[in-house]
Amino acid sequence: MKTLKHSRHREAIVRFLMTRKDHPTAEVIYNNIKQEYPKISLGTVYRNLSLLAEIGEIQKITCGDSSDHFDANINPHPHFVCKECFRIIDLEMDNLNFLNTLAEKSFDGDVEKHQLIFYGKCPDCKEKALQNQQ
Amino acid sequence: MKTLKHSRHREAIVRFLMTRKDHPTAEVIYNNIKQEYPKISLGTVYRNLSLLAEIGEIQKITCGDSSDHFDANINPHPHFVCKECFRIIDLEMDNLNFLNTLAEKSFDGDVEKHQLIFYGKCPDCKEKALQNQQ
């Protein structure tokens, strides 16, 4: 197994990700890190994001749009995706681990984790729709 | 709004999808339909899959691997993805619509639907792992 060496870039990626609640894409992360480290390359961002997700330090979110999103909050929690503005919102719901147990009762496999994504209209877009009606 | 015209290809795609429980990718669907309609093009498969998903006649499943998968069963149900063989399995669980209600209580948006994917080891891979231990 490969031993990790310290990397400023990787550290910066995690640090940046921890400041954001909106689950940015690799591209967005790249553009932001570039301000601190102008020479960083997009490939480095992708490589480190994969690595970090693999070792479980961050979480990759695949919500159905064209790009993957990343979340520094590895505590299992559901997400909401707005079908209008495509923003991703963390939902604060009670612990849903019981779903894994429930799933395991329905077949013979081992369940380790789950990803739960809700789709609909976010508070902002809901509000805008209401205003347009009047 | 565009009115749909009848299309043998689109019909064949739906018909094929209904015979499968394994949620094939566009590529797999293409290779199978090709045996009945050798001149069909991959673009046609993609276009029709998008269209069918849009009008709600089929369902697109984005589970985190490189390709989208498709399901003719539009009745909401959770999926299981094996982290070893990557197969997708339908889970037969009790109705989980209450999750949408629960989610709506946690913020101000409108929830229309959800996608629930469990990850772990499928029955076959679990069995294989056991045999290798002995």
Place this chain on the structure above:
DNA sequence: TTTCATAATAATAATCATTCCTAATTTTAT
């Protein structure tokens, strides 16, 4: 603190799924 093995990187090419484009064909309402 030098040395050295190896991880990490920049830059860029390559890959792969998916979408777009266009001219030709099919469908269907009249």
Place this chain on the structure above:
DNA sequence: ATAAAATTAGGAATGATTATTATTATGAAA
């Protein structure tokens, strides 16, 4: 049958992501 509009094949284009390679940075051991 006619014509408008949807559908198609074939291939080019796009866009996200991964792979490649030569160079640089890191960290353990001497």
